[in-house]
Amino acid sequence: MTGDGHRPNYFLVWVWLLGLVIVSIMASLLLRKSVAVYLIFAAAIVKALLVAINYMHLKYERLLLYALAIVPLLIVFVLLFALFSDFVFHG
Amino acid sequence: MATRTETLTSTGIPSGKVGVWWFLASEITVFGGLIACYIVVRLGSGGWGEATTHLNFSLALANTFVLLTSSLTMVLAFAGVQDGSPKGLRISLLLTILLGLIFLAIKAFEYAGEIREGFTPAAGIFWSFYYGMTGLHALHVLAGVAVNSILLIEALGDILRPNEHRVELAGLYWHFVDIVWIFLFPLLYLT
Numbered sequence: 090m091t092g093d094g095h096r097p098n099y100f101l102v103w104v105w106l107l108g109l110v111i112v113s114i115m116a117s118l119l120l121r122k123s124v125a126v127y128l129i130f131a132a133a134i135v136k137a138l139l140v141a142i143n144y145m146h147l148k149y150e151r152l153l154l155y156a157l158a159i160v161p162l163l164i165v166f167v168l169l170f171a172l173f174s175d176f177v178f179h180g
Numbered sequence: 181m182a183t184r185t186e187t188l189t190s191t192g193i194p195s196g197k198v199g200v201w202w203f204l205a206s207e208i209t210v211f212g213g214l215i216a217c218y219i220v221v222r223l224g225s226g227g228w229g230e231a232t233t234h235l236n237f238s239l240a241l242a243n244t245f246v247l248l249t250s251s252l253t254m255v256l257a258f259a260g261v262q263d264g265s266p267k268g269l270r271i272s273l274l275l276t277i278l279l280g281l282i283f284l285a286i287k288a289f290e291y292a293g294e295i296r297e298g299f300t301p302a303a304g305i306f307w308s309f310y311y312g313m314t315g316l317h318a319l320h321v322l323a324g325v326a327v328n329s330i331l332l333i334e335a336l337g338d339i340l341r342p343n344e345h346r347v348e349l350a351g352l353y354w355h356f357v358d359i360v361w362i363f364l365f366p367l368l369y370l371t
Contacts, residue, residue: 096259096262099252099255099256099259100252102252103248103249103251103252106248106251107245107248110241110244110245110248110365113366113370114241114370117370117371122371125370125371126371129366129370129371130366132366133362133363133365133366136362137359137362137363140251140355140358140359140362141355141359143255144251144252144254144255144351144355144358145351145352145355145356146348150193151191151192151193153191153193153198154193154197154198154201157198157201157202157204157205158201158204158205158208160205161205161206161208161209161212162208162212164209164212165208165209165212165213165215165216166216168212168213168216169216169219169220172216172217172220173220173223176220176221176223176224
């Protein structure tokens with residue numbers, strides 16, 4: 090994977106992760122809750138992708154490993170949407 | 181990086197790595213299922229915003245910093261393997277273990293404060309979810325600390341060399357645990 094000498098800048102990724110934490114906190118303090126929620130979870134998704142791509146080296150991996158990460162996420166989304174209408178709209 | 185004890189699957193990916201990713205796939209459904217249930221139950225019932233105000237935000241923020249930093253030290257341990265630097269590997273692994281233990285100590289302190297105020301797992305549905313999700317996550321951190329400690333002992337005894345690819349596999353697990361916290365922190369403490 091990274092044996093060819095190319096390597097992400099791990100420190101820079103870490104700085105980005107901390108920066109996104111600060112963005113999330115600022116959003117929760119300064120923005121209306123309905124707006125802040127979107128920004129907070131967008132930041133969380135970006136942070137997760139930064140870790141997966143750079144620290145878990147998905148950037149250098151084959152499609153099979155992407156499938157192993159994505160298929161269970163799809164299952165979780167199916168669960169989420171299957172439960173959503175029942176719990177949220179019918180109490 | 182291929183070392184002599186690694187075996188490859190027919191896909192060309194080392195079998196250990198495929199195995200760990202299969203394990204992580206099952207873990208995604210465990211934590212993902214919990215988080216999905218938390219979201220729908222929270223959206224379907226009121227009063228949860230008030231419960232979250234009793235959580236200790238400062239300690240959770242400190243733990244976020246600790247865990248993100250531990251991911252950096254974990255990946256630096258793997259960089260130590262790639263660079264053929266046993267010293268870098270040992271120091272980075274040691275730091276990762278210490279940061280994992282600091283995370284657990286802070287979490288235990290946070291739990292103690294909440295339980296003292298009467299917010300036990302039986303105090304309501306929010307608290308059941310809170311202790312269930314963070315407790316399961318903390319157990320995963322503990323397991324990661326145990327795995328990393330075994331690797332460190334082997335590295336110190338200079339017997340890790342034929343199996344250094346295990347550092348990458350342990351790292352995959354550790355970063356996954358970090359990603360889980362990346363979602364738990366805003367779900368519980370910021371919204």
